[in-house]
Amino acid sequence: MRRKNKKGTGTGIIVFVVLCIFAIVAFGKLKLEEEKKGLDRRLETLQTQINDENERSKEIEKLEAYSQTKRYIEDIAREQLGLVYEDEIIIREDGEK
Numbered sequence: 001m002r003r004k005n006k007k008g009t010g011t012g013i014i015v016f017v018v019l020c021i022f023a024i025v026a027f028g029k030l031k032l033e034e035e036k037k038g039l040d041r042r043l044e045t046l047q048t049q050i051n052d053e054n055e056r057s058k059e060i061e062k063l064e065a066y067s068q069t070k071r072y073i074e075d076i077a078r079e080q081l082g083l084v085y086e087d088e089i090i091i092r093e094d095g096e097k
Helices: 009-067 072-083
Strands: none
Touching: 009 072
């Protein structure tokens, strides 16, 4: 009994399997790169929001310090309550309350 020698059949299967693995890896790489770009955009957006909130926090701290001053109390008394010092004179135009 002679055995037929099939050249290339085993090699062809191996090459096919290697090419399939290569294609799967390449597709996975492309997908990961797309996901990375999306995450980079999100990181940039979040970093911008962090910077905005830090600026807002500084403004709030300044307002808090200002609200503890005598000047702030005077401004609120003048604007909202209409209070003035005893020696002050208020001049209003006609039609103003």
